[in-house]
Amino acid sequence: MRFPTRQERFSTLFPDEPKFRWKQVQQALFQPGKKSWLECLTLPKPMREMLQQELPWISVEQKALQTNPAEDTYKAVLSAADGLNFETVLMQNAKGQWTLCVSSQIGCAMGCTFCATGAMGLKRSLTSDEIVDQYRFWIAFLRECGKGQERISNVVFMGMGEPLANYENVKATINTWLQHTDIGPVHITVSTVGILWQMEKLLTDPDWPPVRIAVSLHSANQKRRESIVPSTVPNFINLLADWCRAYTQTLGNRRHHITFEYTLIAGVNDTEELARELAAFAKRAGDCKINVIPLNRVPGKSFTPSEEGSMSRFKEIVASYGIDITQRRSMGQDIAAACGQLALEVSGGGEG
Numbered sequence: 001m002r003f004p005t006r007q008e009r010f011s012t013l014f015p016d017e018p019k020f021r022w023k024q025v026q027q028a029l030f031q032p033g034k035k036s037w038l039e040c041l042t043l044p045k046p047m048r049e050m051l052q053q054e055l056p057w058i059s060v061e062q063k064a065l066q067t068n069p070a071e072d073t074y075k076a077v078l079s080a081a082d083g084l085n086f087e088t089v090l091m092q093n094a095k096g097q098w099t100l101c102v103s104s105q106i107g108c109a110m111g112c113t114f115c116a117t118g119a120m121g122l123k124r125s126l127t128s129d130e131i132v133d134q135y136r137f138w139i140a141f142l143r144e145c146g147k148g149q150e151r152i153s154n155v156v157f158m159g160m161g162e163p164l165a166n167y168e169n170v171k172a173t174i175n176t177w178l179q180h181t182d183i184g185p186v187h188i189t190v191s192t193v194g195i196l197w198q199m200e201k202l203l204t205d206p207d208w209p210p211v212r213i214a215v216s217l218h219s220a221n222q223k224r225r226e227s228i229v230p231s232t233v234p235n236f237i238n239l240l241a242d243w244c245r246a247y248t249q250t251l252g253n254r255r256h257h258i259t260f261e262y263t264l265i266a267g268v269n270d271t272e273e274l275a276r277e278l279a280a281f282a283k284r285a286g287d288c289k290i291n292v293i294p295l296n297r298v299p300g301k302s303f304t305p306s307e308e309g310s311m312s313r314f315k316e317i318v319a320s321y322g323i324d325i326t327q328r329r330s331m332g333q334d335i336a337a338a339c340g341q342l343a344l345e346v347s348g349g350g351e352g
């Protein structure tokens with residue numbers, strides 16, 4: 001089922017309005033400090049009143065909010081108009097800047113064996129309004145709780161779901177943010193499990209925004225990857241290397257390298273041999289960086305994070321080939337807000 005978008009509902013309510021009205025409406029949605037349509041003085045009064053009655057000011061509602069003791073990570077459970085719930089996370093770095101980790105779907109169909117979201121299956125894709133409004137929700141939150149900067153510096157599509165399985169809505173969302181917020185394209189990262197046909201499409205899509213791409217690789221060995229990432233297609237590793245070179249040629253530049261994410265799982269993908277395979281792959285792929293993430297424990301899954309010693313050895317080997325490899329600081333584990341842990345333990349399985 002497809003839900004009417006905010007724009008479609010606006011056009012139904014006001015079929016005769018000139019085009020610039022919708023732009024005004026969108027501008028109003030992003031104006032700092034506004035809490036309802038009635039405060040949008042750039043719109044005519046009858047329109048404000050009608051909107052107040054007919055169209056929710058924001059498409060999501062807070063169901064629960066959690067923070068960790070350091071208060072540098074917040075996780076919210078949001079409820080959509082159909083009563084389904086999903087999660088969204090806000091994290092602060094050492095410089096005090098906020099990164100928003102958005103969900104693109106409720107659950108995920110990709111079934112990666114180590115991911116809590118994957119275990120839920122897919123409930124549905126989020127609409128563009130619901131993704132856009134995760135930003136608006138957190139901006140309003142930052143303003144209300146007086147938490148330092150009221151600005152979100154970075155957005156990562158690393159919450160629930162596979163963004164490229166919701167291509168059109170993710171694209172529309174990013175284009176809306178680029179138009180109406182101060183976030184630049186290199187501060188937005190779309191993380192994908194590697195849906196190659198969609199990745200091909202974005203290379204030639206004139207409306208695809210110049211954001212950063214991260215590919216969740218987890219193993220450069222075809223067989224090993226198939227065993228932990230079931231959506232891996234035959235010959236994926238070779239096709240991905242080809243895609244990376246095409247990407248670098250068409251869209252790449254100094255600020256646009258590809259990042260490979262690599263979740264280190266003890267005894268599964270952290271051996272010295274696999275480190276060498278990863279380095280060889282990175283050389284073939286061209287201009288890229290590798291970001292290792294220690295596995296976050298997921299209830300009911302037997303996987304364990306790699307030991308410190310194996311992680312250091314793994315990184316050393318890859319780096320010895322001249323490859324840029326860094327380790328991501330894991331945040332939010334204490335409130336199950338870290339990568340791969342989002343699965344609605346507060347309210348269970350997506351139902352409101």
Ligand code: SAH
Nearest residue numbers: 115158161162191192193216295296339340
């Ligand atoms: N579906 C997209 C984006 C959401 S997942 C993707 O897979 O890229 C965001 C990141 O969290 C991915 O890199 C994913 O591999 C990683 N991840 C999933 N489960 C994890 C876990 N248990 N521990 C650490 N990282 C995990």
Ligand code: SF4
Nearest residue numbers: 108110112115118193
């Ligand atoms: Fe989906 Fe990403 Fe989790 Fe895989 S890691 S199941 S693609 S959310």
